[in-house]
Amino acid sequence: MKEKEFLEIIKSTLNSDYIGDDCAYIEDLGIVISQDSLVEDVHFKLSYTDAYKLGYKSAMVNISDICASGAEPVYMTVALSLPQDTGSCFIQDFYRGLKDAAGNVKIVGGDITGSDKIFISIAIIGKTNGRKISSRANAQIGQLVIVSGEHGNSAEGLKMLLNGETPPEKFSHAHLMPQAERDLSRQIAENIKEPYAMMDTSDGLMDALSQIASSSGVKISVNYEKIPHDTRLDKETVLFGGEDYKLAATIPQELLPKLKNVFVIGRVEQGSGVELDGEIISTNNIDSKIFNHFKG
Amino acid sequence: MKEKEFLEIIKSTLNSDYIGDDCAYIEDLGIVISQDSLVEDVHFKLSYTDAYKLGYKSAMVNISDICASGAEPVYMTVALSLPQDTGSCFIQDFYRGLKDAAGNVKIVGGDITGSDKIFISIAIIGKTNGRKISSRANAQIGQLVIVSGEHGNSAEGLKMLLNGETPPEKFSHAHLMPQAERDLSRQIAENIKEPYAMMDTSDGLMDALSQIASSSGVKISVNYEKIPHDTRLDKETVLFGGEDYKLAATIPQELLPKLKNVFVIGRVEQGSGVELDGEIISTNNIDSKIFNHFKG
Numbered sequence: 001m002k003e004k005e006f007l008e009i010i011k012s013t014l015n016s017d018y019i020g021d022d023c024a025y026i027e028d029l030g031i032v033i034s035q036d037s038l039v040e041d042v043h044f045k046l047s048y049t050d051a052y053k054l055g056y057k058s059a060m061v062n063i064s065d066i067c068a069s070g071a072e073p074v075y076m077t078v079a080l081s082l083p084q085d086t087g088s089c090f091i092q093d094f095y096r097g098l099k100d101a102a103g104n105v106k107i108v109g110g111d112i113t114g115s116d117k118i119f120i121s122i123a124i125i126g127k128t129n130g131r132k133i134s135s136r137a138n139a140q141i142g143q144l145v146i147v148s149g150e151h152g153n154s155a156e157g158l159k160m161l162l163n164g165e166t167p168p169e170k171f172s173h174a175h176l177m178p179q180a181e182r183d184l185s186r187q188i189a190e191n192i193k194e195p196y197a198m199m200d201t202s203d204g205l206m207d208a209l210s211q212i213a214s215s216s217g218v219k220i221s222v223n224y225e226k227i228p229h230d231t232r233l234d235k236e237t238v239l240f241g242g243e244d245y246k247l248a249a250t251i252p253q254e255l256l257p258k259l260k261n262v263f264v265i266g267r268v269e270q271g272s273g274v275e276l277d278g279e280i281i282s283t284n285n286i287d288s289k290i291f292n293h294f295k296g
Numbered sequence: 297m298k299e300k301e302f303l304e305i306i307k308s309t310l311n312s313d314y315i316g317d318d319c320a321y322i323e324d325l326g327i328v329i330s331q332d333s334l335v336e337d338v339h340f341k342l343s344y345t346d347a348y349k350l351g352y353k354s355a356m357v358n359i360s361d362i363c364a365s366g367a368e369p370v371y372m373t374v375a376l377s378l379p380q381d382t383g384s385c386f387i388q389d390f391y392r393g394l395k396d397a398a399g400n401v402k403i404v405g406g407d408i409t410g411s412d413k414i415f416i417s418i419a420i421i422g423k424t425n426g427r428k429i430s431s432r433a434n435a436q437i438g439q440l441v442i443v444s445g446e447h448g449n450s451a452e453g454l455k456m457l458l459n460g461e462t463p464p465e466k467f468s469h470a471h472l473m474p475q476a477e478r479d480l481s482r483q484i485a486e487n488i489k490e491p492y493a494m495m496d497t498s499d500g501l502m503d504a505l506s507q508i509a510s511s512s513g514v515k516i517s518v519n520y521e522k523i524p525h526d527t528r529l530d531k532e533t534v535l536f537g538g539e540d541y542k543l544a545a546t547i548p549q550e551l552l553p554k555l556k557n558v559f560v561i562g563r564v565e566q567g568s569g570v571e572l573d574g575e576i577i578s579t580n581n582i583d584s585k586i587f588n589h590f591k592g
Contacts, residue, residue: 006378009388010391013387013395014391016403016404018404022405024371024373026421029370029423033373033405033419033421034373035374035405035407035417036375037407037415037417042377074325075320075322077329079331079332079333081338088301091302091306092305095306106312106314107310107312108314108329109318109319109329109331111331112306113333113338115335116337117412117413119333119377119411121331121333121415123373125329125421
């Protein structure tokens with residue numbers, strides 16, 4: 001069974017309006033909240049990462065979820081489960097990494113328990129004050145489609161790490177110590193006036209665009225050549241590789257001059273699905289290509 | 297290594313003011329937040345519980361943390377990791393249990409991933425509006441020590457379940473489907489004027505009292521005979537057995553008439569530690585007796 005099928009069951013059991021975006025927007029409290037987990041041998045292996053990098057990435061992945069909403073990440077809690085024989089240095093290094101990635105996001109609690117394998121689950125809160133909050137269902141026809149950087153580097157790094165190779169620094173860094181796009185998220189959310197869609201590309205660029213297209217009832221039309229990428233990568237890795245944690249957003253033309261380091265890759269149009277260089281990529285096709293780690 | 301040693305390392309690495317109480321009180325947002333995890337074969341075994349009860353208890357345990365702070369539980373996110381071969385009925389039953397326990401607490405998000413064993417981590421938010429928030433460091437000399445019900449039933453139920461016995465309904469229910477003390481928490485937090493300490497007794501009654509005593513720099517003096525308990529249980533189980541999820545609080549005498557179903561078991565005095573029938577129980581002694589499941 002796949003994550004998306006599970007989610008459908010959960011949605012129908014809970015009958016909740018909130019399940020859908022990566023963050024839940026809780027208007028009465030002025031916050032968004034998100035929770036994401038990393039499981040040993042599912043999302044990472046200790047053969048190619050270490051406690052510091054693991055802490056760093058765990059925090060960044062969650063900060064990225066808040067950035068995708070447009071809110072300001074402010075507080076997190078951390079649940080950590082560890083084998084009984086884990087030493088104190090591992091814990092220290094993990095929390096050092098967590099703290100370094102967190103920056104001014106305060107770590108305010110959580111718990112620590114025993115387990116066979118390492119399990120990390122972080123809940124994070126963002127403040128919505130002064131920010132316009134995105135939704136993947138809010139793409140508007142005529143908006144530009146932008147991304148914040150190169151795609152495919154993280155997946156390429158992981159592929160090499162799993163093969164026991166030493167990836168070029170750029171690729172291993174992209175995978176092991178990703179950077180959430182805090183500045184761009186703030187620039188957009190503080191300046192945009194109209195509804196907009198924004199996601200991080202944790203499950204790959206095509207996945208993000210396809211989610212936005214189907215939730216918003218629009219077509220997303222993009223050109224491959226405009227997608228920033230390292231020329232050593234193949235097209236499949238650039239389009240479908242996960243965990244780059246860049247932002248993909250739909251914004252009005254007039255906002256563009258206010259943003260730094262963004263790349264216009266296409267446009268929101270009438271229709272449905274994602275169109276790449278004139279050819280529609282079906283959602284099923286994307287689902288089956290989504291980069292799913294070791295999940296098989 | 298034990299949980300408390302881990303926590304000391306985390307505290308010193310993060311240098312955070314927030315780590316201490318079960319909930320972090322975030323005053324600028326008017327919320328408290330808490331996160332708690334349940335791990336298969338550490339906190340539960342599928343040999344004696346099922347998906348519905350597991351969902352139910354997971355929600356209650358977290359609601360109980362918010363109740364201990366005095367805040368009103370309002371939103372939760374749920375991270376669930378499951379073996380690949382888990383069927384859809386398990387997920388459905390788990391979320392039905394979760395929803396039934398949640399009541400008017402809204403489940404607003406979370407994630408679902410693969411894993412070898414079942415991991416459940418729930419983050420929960422409480423609203424502090426109109427409530428006075430407790431801290432385990434706030435017990436005041438002269439306050440009464442109260443509890444909200446019987447202790448030891450859950451531990452007795454677990455002991456029998458692990459032995460393959462069928463516990464009396466009362467004990468198995470206490471362990472598998474605990475009830476958070478929402479009403480009492482609200483009654484106290486809406487009516488109390490002065491600082492007070494309140495904890496749930498998830499790690500046992502003596503543990504809660506000892507945490508309050510040491511954090512507040514006071515002595516907690518209690519009488520065993522006043523602690524409500526089933527007479528079939530031995531003293532050790534009543535005092536140190538975990539997971540009853542009752543409340544233990546220190547309150548002023550004048551609040552007592554406003555509260556329903558509470559039991560006065562002692563008083564906050566000058567000094568340190570927990571005094572049971574005139575005899576001081578040292579903290580080390582309590583630490584070593586804390587009911588730690590399969591953690592060994």
